[in-house]
Amino acid sequence: MxxxxxxxxxxxxxxxxxxxxxxEPVYQAAGLNPTQPILYAGNLNGNLCIFAxxxxxxxxxxxxxxxxxxxxxxxxxLYRAIYGKQPDRDTDLQIVCDRVLLTNTVPYKPAGNKAYSxxxxxxxxxxxxxxxxLYWQGDKIITLGNKAFNWFAPYGAKGALKEFFExxxxxxxxxxxxxxxxxxxxxxHQRLVTLMPLPHPSRLNQLYYAQFPQLLQQRLAEI
Numbered sequence: 001m002x003x004x005x006x007x008x009x010x011x012x013x014x015x016x017x018x019x020x021x022x023x024e025p026v027y028q029a030a031g032l033n034p035t036q037p038i039l040y041a042g043n044l045n046g047n048l049c050i051f052a053x054x055x056x057x058x059x060x061x062x063x064x065x066x067x068x069x070x071x072x073x074x075x076x077x078l079y080r081a082i083y084g085k086q087p088d089r090d091t092d093l094q095i096v097c098d099r100v101l102l103t104n105t106v107p108y109k110p111a112g113n114k115a116y117s118x119x120x121x122x123x124x125x126x127x128x129x130x131x132x133x134l135y136w137q138g139d140k141i142i143t144l145g146n147k148a149f150n151w152f153a154p155y156g157a158k159g160a161l162k163e164f165f166e167x168x169x170x171x172x173x174x175x176x177x178x179x180x181x182x183x184x185x186x187x188x189h190q191r192l193v194t195l196m197p198l199p200h201p202s203r204l205n206q207l208y209y210a211q212f213p214q215l216l217q218q219r220l221a222e223i
Contacts, residue, residue, distance in 0.1 A: 002184060004044070004135055011037040011107060011127045020120050021111040023060075030061045037107035038063055040131060042097040047138040048223055049101040050074055053147040053200070054116060055109040065102040070201045074144070077213055081220035101136050103128070105151045115147055125151075126182070133181035133191045140223050141193050142216075145200030152195055155179050161195075170197055171208075171215050174222075196222070 002010075015022075015035040027034040038055055041064035050066060058068035066074055075093040078100060080086060087093055106116045106124050128151075132141075143149040146165070153161045155177035164175045179191045196219050199208035208215070 004039075007127060007130060007135070008037055008039055011039065011124065014123060014127070015108065018123075020108075020123070021114070021116070023057075023109045023111045023113075026057050026060050026109055030063075032060060032063065034108075038065065039107045039127075040101055040103040041065055041067075042101040043099060044101060044135050045137045046098075046100045047140055048099070049103065049132065049136060049138055049141045050078075050144065051141050051148050051151070052102075052104050052144045054104045054106050056113065057109070060109050064097075065104050069203070070144075071102075073201045073212065074216065077216040077220065081217060101138065103131060105148060121151065129179060129181035130183070132193070133179050133189050134183060139191065139193045141195050142219055143195055143197045145198075145202075145205075148200075149195065149197045152177050152179075165197065171199065172218065 012035050015037065022034045024034045027036075038059060052066055052071075055065060056068045059065055059071065065071065072090070072093060075096050076087055078096040079092055082096065082099060105121055105128065107127075110116050141152075143152070149165060150161065156175065161175065161177070164170060164173070167173065174194050174196050176192055176194050179193055181189050183189060198215055198219060199205055199212060201209065201212040201216075203209055
């Protein structure tokens with residue numbers, strides 16, 4: 001198996017093979033090549049993965065997922081669950097990366113913060129599959145928002161995730177799916193994981209923003 005840096009290099013090679021919407025000014029301001037993927041942060045040996053939609057401006061500057069306002073809300077919840085207290089400073093929030101994996105459906109920031117098309121997600125899906133099946137060692141995934149949860153639809157029975165998400169108690173229930181990934185030799189690998197969906201912790205999500213910290217703590221108490 002390739003090491004993780006070789007996987008990241010393959011992602012960049014794919015990004016350079018054909019254009020797609022990348023917020024280039026943000027990358028330039030951060031001193032980063034726009035085709036340089038920001039694949040993950042955290043511990044590949046951790047049992048939990050936090051899976052979000054895509055990167056924002058703060059994530060590009062920090063060169064790690066879930067670092068902006070919504071990401072810090074998640075990190076604060078993780079810190080509280082792990083250490084039983086509120087973090088004193090932002091540097092405390094980095095400590096949670098010792099325990100969890102943070103990643104997205106696509107390892108790039110879209111132009112205008114518009115969600116990437118299914119075609120773009122399909123291009124990068126094999127690499128995210130490899131990350132989750134071949135490199136990460138855990139089996140619990142908290143998804144943030146509809147787009148992140150729906151990314152896993154191909155790994156469940158037909159229509160199963162759609163039916164699950166239509167239930168009113170979707171943010172307290174879980175569903176299992178079998179992820180699949182091919183290695184560089186073409187061998188198929190599989191991993192059974194448990195999806196634990198949550199709403200996206202954005203201030204724009206007025207219905208759930210205030211509830212998110214409690215919903216996150218309930219999820220973390222299950223793990």
